[in-house]
Amino acid sequence: MTVDFLIIGQGLAGSLLAWELLQRGCKVLIVDNNQENASQVAAGLINPVTGMRLVKASEIDTLLPVAHRCYAELTEYFQQPFYIEKPMLRILRSENEASYLEQRLADPNYQDYLAAIEPSGSFSASFGLVQQKHTGYLLTQPLLTCLKSFFIANDCYRTTVVDYADIELGAMQSWQNITAKHIVFCEGFQGANNPWFSWLPFKPVKGEILTLSHQAALPDKILNNGHWLIPTTNRLIRVGATFVRDNLNTLPTEQGKNELLAAARTLTSETSIDVIDHKANIRPCTADRKPFIGRHPEYPQLIIFNGFGAKGSLQIPWHSQQLAEHLLASHALPHSCDIKRHENTHYAG
Numbered sequence: 001m002t003v004d005f006l007i008i009g010q011g012l013a014g015s016l017l018a019w020e021l022l023q024r025g026c027k028v029l030i031v032d033n034n035q036e037n038a039s040q041v042a043a044g045l046i047n048p049v050t051g052m053r054l055v056k057a058s059e060i061d062t063l064l065p066v067a068h069r070c071y072a073e074l075t076e077y078f079q080q081p082f083y084i085e086k087p088m089l090r091i092l093r094s095e096n097e098a099s100y101l102e103q104r105l106a107d108p109n110y111q112d113y114l115a116a117i118e119p120s121g122s123f124s125a126s127f128g129l130v131q132q133k134h135t136g137y138l139l140t141q142p143l144l145t146c147l148k149s150f151f152i153a154n155d156c157y158r159t160t161v162v163d164y165a166d167i168e169l170g171a172m173q174s175w176q177n178i179t180a181k182h183i184v185f186c187e188g189f190q191g192a193n194n195p196w197f198s199w200l201p202f203k204p205v206k207g208e209i210l211t212l213s214h215q216a217a218l219p220d221k222i223l224n225n226g227h228w229l230i231p232t233t234n235r236l237i238r239v240g241a242t243f244v245r246d247n248l249n250t251l252p253t254e255q256g257k258n259e260l261l262a263a264a265r266t267l268t269s270e271t272s273i274d275v276i277d278h279k280a281n282i283r284p285c286t287a288d289r290k291p292f293i294g295r296h297p298e299y300p301q302l303i304i305f306n307g308f309g310a311k312g313s314l315q316i317p318w319h320s321q322q323l324a325e326h327l328l329a330s331h332a333l334p335h336s337c338d339i340k341r342h343e344n345t346h347y348a349g
Helices: 012-023 060-078 095-105 140-153 188-193 254-268 309-329 339-346
Strands: 002-008 028-032 083-085 088-091 114-117 129-132 136-138 157-159 173-175 178-185 205-213 222-224 228-231 236-240 274-283 292-295 302-306
Touching: 002 012, 012 028, 012 140, 012 302, 012 309, 060 083, 060 140, 060 309, 095 114, 140 157, 188 274, 188 302, 205 254, 228 254, 236 254, 254 274, 292 309, 292 339, 302 309
Parallel strands: 002 028, 002 178, 028 157, 088 222, 178 302
Antiparallel strands: 083 136, 088 129, 114 129, 173 178, 205 236, 205 274, 222 228, 228 236, 292 302
């Protein structure tokens, strides 16, 4: 079997890139180990304004419309919703945050994303509240399930573990009985172990998420006070996420559960909460918080598409388009994501 692109990994990055390339007429094969990945565990939040200083995400005005179009297209194709747009109530935690909010509300560049509101008796909000707009979340697990079924139906999916030693490089790359013009690695945090791309400065982060049942009357909004809470359906909520740079494994911890339960009780004033599910995984974050996209310095037929961290739902659709344009039309990749930015400092050759 000969393909244009062999894609390793069927998380959100590999799946949306494969979808983009298939829409452009390419022949693609996706190989995945069928183990739970960070995309399946993640909440899929899209939040244009983040951090204690309430700063707009880089290139949000470009990224957000592309993400909306991408998920709308997938919704139409599969006839089920994947992106749930829902406003977010941000509960300010300090005078500093309140001061930054005042600055942002006076800035025309933020008027489409923030709206001050009066504190509600439902929340302890000594420093105020702000409603954030154009926020929502991606139903990543249903989306990945639909895409996997689509790939299988179109004979472009295999379940197996890829041994790097089985990959042979040349004018065409070979792996098992497959030959490919290019191999694209979309391996999440496992990319740090890839023999061709391990030189990149990955900074993986472990995160845990709880699914809880509750009886509280909650507003139909995402709540955020440093942790986020998403009301879903049937009195279920998701709460997350922890942020741990050591003990990098995919095992849920009692410490993580207790931290998230405390956050949930703060946000809901609810004491009767039952844990329905508790999951952990590792986000493929990077040292400069920018994605890792581009060709290997010595083997340009090998490509990486990785490093989206907690912002994959927002960033991956636009970056999939950029990589497709680079691969098919030789367009230059944006410097902010091109791995060439790390060659002089990290690649030893």
